[in-house]
Amino acid sequence: MGRSRGSYYSALKRITKVANSAFSLRKICNSIAKSTAKAMQANGCRILSLNPQKEYLITVGTYGLSDLYLKKGHLDARKSLPDILEGKVVFIADAAKDERVQYPQIALAQGISSILGVPILGKGEAIGEIRIYTREPRQFSEADKSFLLSVADMCAVIFERAELHQLLEQDYKASERRRKSSQVSPLPTTTLRPSSFAHPSEEDFAKLLDFYCIEWLYEPRSFPLRWEGDKIAEMFTPDFYLPELDLYVELTTLKQNLLTEKNRKLRQLRELYPEVNVMLLNKNDFLKLLAKYGYGPLGEAKVEGIDRVLYSHAKIQRRIRTLARRISRDYAGQRLMLIGILKGVVCFMADLMQHLSIPVTLDFMAISYYGGDGQVVKITRDLDSSITGQHVLMVEDIVDTGMTLNYILSHLSAHNPASLRVCTLLDKRARRLINVPLDYVGFEVPDEFVVGYGLDYKGEYRNLPFIGILHPELFKGEGPR
Ligand code: IMP
Helix, strand or coil: CCCCHHHHHHHHHHHHHHHCCCCCHHHHHHHHHHHHHHHCCCCEEEEEEECCCCCEEEEEEEECCCHHHHCCCCEECCCCCHHHHCCCCEEECCCCCCCCCCCHHHHHHCCCCEEEEEEEEECCEEEEEEEEEECCCCCCCHHHHHHHHHHHHHHHHHHHHHHHHHHHHHHHHHHHHHHHCCCCCCCCCCCCCCCCCCCHHHHHHHHHHHHCCCCCEECCCCEEEEEECCEEEEEECCCEEEHHHCEEEEECCCCHHHHHHHHHHHHHHHHHCCCCCEEEECHHHHHHHHHCCCCCCCCCCCCCCEEEEEECHHHHHHHHHHHHHHHHHHCCCCCEEEEEECCCCHHHHHHHHHCCCCCEEEEEEEECCCCCCCCCCCEEECCCCCCCCCEEEEEEEEECCCHHHHHHHHHHHCCCCCEEEEEEEEECHHHCCCCCCCCEEEEECCCCCEEECCECECCECCCCCCEEEECCCCCCCCCCC
16 A cells, blocks of 8 residues: 555644644654654654764654664664764665664564664754664655655754753743842843943944844843852953843953953853853954944955965865755755845855755845944845745855844744745854854854855955955955945
8 A cells, every 4th residue: 555645744734733732742752653653654663862962862752663672772873873863864675684773683573674764953963863664674755755854854843842941941940049049130121221331342332233133231230250158259240131142242352361360250150150141252353243344443454365265166066065965855845945145145046056956946135234323234125026935945155143144034034934944155153143043054164254255355255266264464354245
């Protein structure tokens, strides 16, 4: 009997419903394993989660497998079908004879013949997997694989939700502890806008946040760091708190050698309040950030040249082909709308789309750049077509602080696309202020100013076929897209 699209559709409906229920993680995963095995007419199914150190796999949901099979020991992430965790779909025709199976004798004793395994991907990385087991030797069709990959996507959402729930609970418990011992002043609920800032750089930073409509509070909270008896002997008050990002930012214009004391305090704060997210922006980081918008002392001068090539044209092309394969696989059977932000993305978009094997449509947007004139960010060129109900992939050249992407994503999600993911060629993670979800990443770049392959410095260098780093001594900031 064949496995019909109809049975896969009804199974996905059941799975979505249970995923959205208030049951425990284990109960939800057991129910998904059952619906999946039944829809695929398989004898067993197992949902596994990878431990945070990525060493072994833990069973979180199962159906149709005997206790002996389940208790056979930890599944070593490097020994048990390791390719799945590399992001691949793995098919084992004969489990008893295949060396990729960690316990082949037990598979034989249990009468398991074929296995199909797919990764559960969260933010582009394997966080677990689903395996299907059959007693009869079996071949799996493309429709079987695509169904299992959809179930895996659903599991990724469930895992992430469970993790978030746990984090919120920890956070709540920690803040309750602190509130009870009344060690930290409560956070004010209204925006704190000072009549004057302690330092001009703080005012500049506040203006930059205002441009991106990011809410901020100025020095809203003091953290006790040391006590003498019952008395607080030392406190630390970060300059800003960004409530939407739950992030404290401390700006410092001190010289590097005077930073030791501040670093010590920050280290202590992180130890005493591990749930508090705090970031230090030093003078250089901050000037670079301003210079990116053509502001500050670094913004004016002229750039002389490239220091070195970071990614050659060939290397970029190889990476793009890999990304395109993953995207084509993830969206198999669907139509995809690619959206790019002008102008930095042009080279990447042009190459990426040529390697996609699914039907795609294309649209572009443009947004205003920070000008320090009190204006807020706005869309200067909107999309030509509607994204409602469409699968949308945002294609970006580089994600730096994440402020641009965060703004665009909230704009796009308000139009109710069927799905919304992000593909960026470069990820400058070291400078991230907003933790935007990145689904496909080409390269993680160092904290340097890069140009070429669409990326510019003051409008130039976009035409270079490679990505290069501007000479550090000559680096004087970035210009608008
Ligand atoms: P974000 O809002 O800070 O993430 O900035 C993203 C935008 O800043 C990118 O789309 C680029 O236009 C620009 N950008 C950030 N870093 C670089 C770089 O190293 N070279 C060129 N442009 C950059």
